Amino acid sequence: MKAVVIGTGLESLASALHLRALGHDVDVLEAGSEPGGGAYSLRVHGHSVAAAPCSISEPWLFDGLFALFKERRPDFVEFIPSNPYRRNLYPDGTHLDIVSSIEQQEDEIARISPEDATRYRAFLKHCEQLYETERADVHAGCRMTTRDILRNLSMPQVSLSSLWRLTGRYFVDRRVRQAFSWHSLSLGESPLIASARYAAVHAVERREGVWSVRGGMPALMKELVALGMRHGVRFYYDHQVVSFSQDGAGRVSSIYSAHQGERVVIRCDLVISGGDSRTLSHVLRDDQWSSLERAYLRSTAPSVGMYWLFLKTKRSHLEVPDTTIIHAQRWEGLLSQICKGTRLPKDPTFAVHRVPSLANGGARDEGEMFSVFVPVPPLARYAGWKFDGLGFKDTIVTTLRETLMPGLSTQLVFSEAVDPRHMREILGGALGGADLDAQRVSPISHYRMRAISNLFLCGGGRQGILGISGSFMSASALAEVIGKEFPTNYPGERLDDIAARSVA
Numbered sequence: 001m002k003a004v005v006i007g008t009g010l011e012s013l014a015s016a017l018h019l020r021a022l023g024h025d026v027d028v029l030e031a032g033s034e035p036g037g038g039a040y041s042l043r044v045h046g047h048s049v050a051a052a053p054c055s056i057s058e059p060w061l062f063d064g065l066f067a068l069f070k071e072r073r074p075d076f077v078e079f080i081p082s083n084p085y086r087r088n089l090y091p092d093g094t095h096l097d098i099v100s101s102i103e104q105q106e107d108e109i110a111r112i113s114p115e116d117a118t119r120y121r122a123f124l125k126h127c128e129q130l131y132e133t134e135r136a137d138v139h140a141g142c143r144m145t146t147r148d149i150l151r152n153l154s155m156p157q158v159s160l161s162s163l164w165r166l167t168g169r170y171f172v173d174r175r176v177r178q179a180f181s182w183h184s185l186s187l188g189e190s191p192l193i194a195s196a197r198y199a200a201v202h203a204v205e206r207r208e209g210v211w212s213v214r215g216g217m218p219a220l221m222k223e224l225v226a227l228g229m230r231h232g233v234r235f236y237y238d239h240q241v242v243s244f245s246q247d248g249a250g251r252v253s254s255i256y257s258a259h260q261g262e263r264v265v266i267r268c269d270l271v272i273s274g275g276d277s278r279t280l281s282h283v284l285r286d287d288q289w290s291s292l293e294r295a296y297l298r299s300t301a302p303s304v305g306m307y308w309l310f311l312k313t314k315r316s317h318l319e320v321p322d323t324t325i326i327h328a329q330r331w332e333g334l335l336s337q338i339c340k341g342t343r344l345p346k347d348p349t350f351a352v353h354r355v356p357s358l359a360n361g362g363a364r365d366e367g368e369m370f371s372v373f374v375p376v377p378p379l380a381r382y383a384g385w386k387f388d389g390l391g392f393k394d395t396i397v398t399t400l401r402e403t404l405m406p407g408l409s410t411q412l413v414f415s416e417a418v419d420p421r422h423m424r425e426i427l428g429g430a431l432g433g434a435d436l437d438a439q440r441v442s443p444i445s446h447y448r449m450r451a452i453s454n455l456f457l458c459g460g461g462r463q464g465i466l467g468i469s470g471s472f473m474s475a476s477a478l479a480e481v482i483g484k485e486f487p488t489n490y491p492g493e494r495l496d497d498i499a500a501r502s503v504a
């Protein structure tokens, strides 16, 4: 059976691998010139660096993809445990680390707020409950139910229980609340309005740790694509899917993509679309959406803009943790400026991530690379980058020098900024930000279109708050549905034979 997967975001990639493992003949069409989607990599002074996710929290999910083909993930890509997971640095000079054991975490909180330390376990229990709900939701199926819609109504804008409120139920010290409210901001949503569901991410990191990838996310993407290619998945880049044609039963029978000014037709029996709903709304005709789908799958909501600064330093910074959040003095005011403001903040809050070198043990003698993620107002609100871009970059470098890396100015090999205008070009998002629109309004992670029984939607950020972990869980749940309903009779080489050969 011929399956076409649209997009090479993490969920599309995982879906393509699952379908191949089920025995389908799989073609992947990607609009961009490189794989990754939200995990896109940029070339910065000859280095390949990720312009979004920097850490993973459930390594076994990746191991599972390699195991589908009887291969071992550690043979191809190395994950490095982080401890602390994150350091939160506050303007008063204090810090709070998120660390790898419950007892140490309590001690760490007690260092700055003894009262809050006694409530940490109760907070963690709440996070775990939220995580279980998220997991159950991912596996709940791929039709929208009333429950999904009701759950959706309790999401962001109308949420009675935001992440910030949730942390306020357990902690009194602002710094502790800020530390446990960071997750939503790291994905582009203000904790003041983001759903409390984001707290589930803390349960995942507590159970499974936080890991970075040797060589950064691009190295991982490369290996996932290579895994697919070793086992017969075909990847086509610069192929923007523009329309479908249907057979008499209303199923998609062919896909049309635009490639270098040409229109390419690909016959198919099954389609998984990993692009966001907004993109798909250009591909499907109006009458191909039910009213429910139109309301819940096509609507969008803005997220914050994404600004990245990539730095290379002359010397290594062993004293700097893998991830450090630099918190500004302001919080509520700053967050509202980031979401609704029409000016750039003078006191940004941001995350500094070490990019693990490809060389084993790190090429730290030759300096290190860091990527700095700064949430900024979306392009719809602020578009003055042409004039203010340089000044903003100076603000970040100055803040870094004053907080985390004294002497940075003399140690910089290069610094290169990517502002929301470029993110719009790269990711196609109109807002120049995290393409979270779908995740904020779509009630389910993967979906089977009502009127087109062989068209499934996944990815596009729809998997929501669990990020990459959510993508992979969703892809495997979707593969279960497809495995049952679309048994393959692909006449090509049997997967077992290919796997056996690659092991030999």
Ligand SMILES: Cc1cc2nc3c(=O)[nH]c(=O)nc-3n(C[C@H](O)[C@H](O)[C@H](O)COP(=O)(O)OP(=O)(O)OC[C@H]3O[C@@H](n4cnc5c(N)ncnc54)[C@H](O)[C@@H]3O)c2cc1C
Pocket: 006, 007, 008, 009, 010, 011, 012, 013, 029, 030, 031, 032, 035, 036, 037, 038, 039, 051, 052, 053, 054, 055, 056, 057, 186, 187, 188, 239, 240, 241, 242, 274, 275, 276, 279, 280, 283, 306, 373, 433, 434, 435, 458, 459, 460, 461, 462, 463, 466, 467, 468, 469, 471
């Ligand atoms: C700032 C930021 C930081 C993050 N950090 C983390 C983190 O540390 N850990 C974590 O777990 N998660 C993190 N995430 C979340 C993670 O990046 C996403 O969950 C994941 O990348 C989403 O993948 P996806 O498969 O859903 O879709 P996407 O990445 O959105 O991919 C969709 C793909 O489909 C392609 N496409 C769309 N339409 C078409 C078409 N018509 N034809 C052909 N191709 C098409 C696009 O080009 C794209 O490649 C972060 C996200 C952001 C924004």
